[in-house]
Amino acid sequence: MTRKELNIFFWTALSMILLVACSKNNETEQDESPWNKNNTVTIQFYSRLNNETLFQTSSYTELVNQLQNQPHRVAILHCADASLNTANQLNPTVSIAAQAGKVPLFNKSSLSDNEVRGSGVLIGHTTTEMKTLPVADGCTWFSIPTYGSPILFMSFSTISFEEGTHISPGATIIRENIDDETVMIGTINKTLREQLESEFPSEIYRFVSIEGTSSANSQAIFILTTKRWIVRESTEIQIDNKKISSFQIQVEKLE
Amino acid sequence: MNYKLYHGIILLCWLFAFQPGIAQTSPFHLKIMSFNVCRSGELTQYSVTPFADLIRHYQPDVVALQEVDYKVARSNNMDFATELGAALGMFPVFGKAISYQGGEYGIAVLSKYPISAFQTYALPAPDGTKEERAVLITEIGFPSGQNLKFASTHLDHSSDKVRSVMASALNSYLLEGEMPIIVGGDFNAEPEESAIVDGMQQWKQIGDDSPTHPDNPIKKIDYLFGYPKEKCVTISYQVIKKTGISDHCPVLAEIKFQ
Incomplete structure (x- = not known):
């Protein structure tokens, strides 16, 4: 040579x-970029992950302690259904917010004369606006402007999918409203997970799902963002005699 | 009766009964309240319990509240709207007008049914305004499938001129869309002032001009208004006097939109 x-x-x-x-x-x-914890939002998610109502008693002490002791910016109480009984209207989301010093919001999924089904959203400050868009009975898109950290603005969004027929119209609403500020956390029936994920091309969106430790769960949590965000960590503990899963999810906004 | 005519009438009845959206045009009954809670319960040592007892007694579907504190030092950093909502099992939302003593001061709405959307708008503050004010606009869905836009506001105590500008802004924020609308609040204006006569002329005033302020009232400054005017019917109206818990009387009405 x-x-x-x-x-x-x-x-x-x-x-x-x-x-x-x-x-x-x-x-x-x-x-592989270093995790910038200053640009990270911590979200708590409480659920039975089987579409059952979250609270079967009106004692919320363990959950309130968890809210007060674990730092977070947003907490979701999935299926925190309220009773509309005139003599004794029970509203767990608002009771817990009052005890934990949070501001309560609610994403209604269905409403009858006696009961409202849906999820509570707790934040640590007041907000000037909240929007929801109904997809179908039992499925509503929810969004608020909030802060993921003192310097990190985000648009927080949530939705729950239990029916296959809700996926396509729900995904349309999500795509119309999602942007680089959005962090969406919701639940999906495990049998519908692939169908939902296929609505969000991986070149544009990041779709992460998290399963609870119990194999009996019919639902999983999903986190949907654009590529500007990344799920860094998720930990699960169980409270209320292991009936309620409490997830601590950390999502970083990439520079 | 002619046989064909008889069957024609029956057919028309069936067609009418199954018209889509018929539920939306059926009368929509509501019980509504507006209450200025006097600096978040200054007269109750900032306890929400007497307010909860009063509201529970009258069972309104929605309540507009004014002079509400959120984590303000004078009221022991309490979140008045959330604590009152928790005591009643109702859904609360707070709207900030100003920052105050380390917290926020403004208006709120309580609803028996979940609030599906809300937005707080700052009202204009022309020359002469003593304090910035806001309107909190909520949208609420009812089990019947009907939807309501319900707002709470508190106009400035400076002058009729300032309040007229604020009332005009209220109209621009509220009078859009097809939904029936209620606004309740402390307008700081008597019925003959232009903020009411001209500013609210597109609205139906619910109830009469009975005085609402102070607790043993001598002048009317608290109001409930409905829109569209021609569809809003007052079934009953009451000024609840001498509650002992505020320097304003709550105003309560049963109405229907037809």
């Missing part, structure tokens, strides 16, 4: 190595 051929081989080999290294870096750049 001549010196000239050796030079060509050397530079070609070096170019290939650099090209492969850069490609690999691009592919995993966001996943």
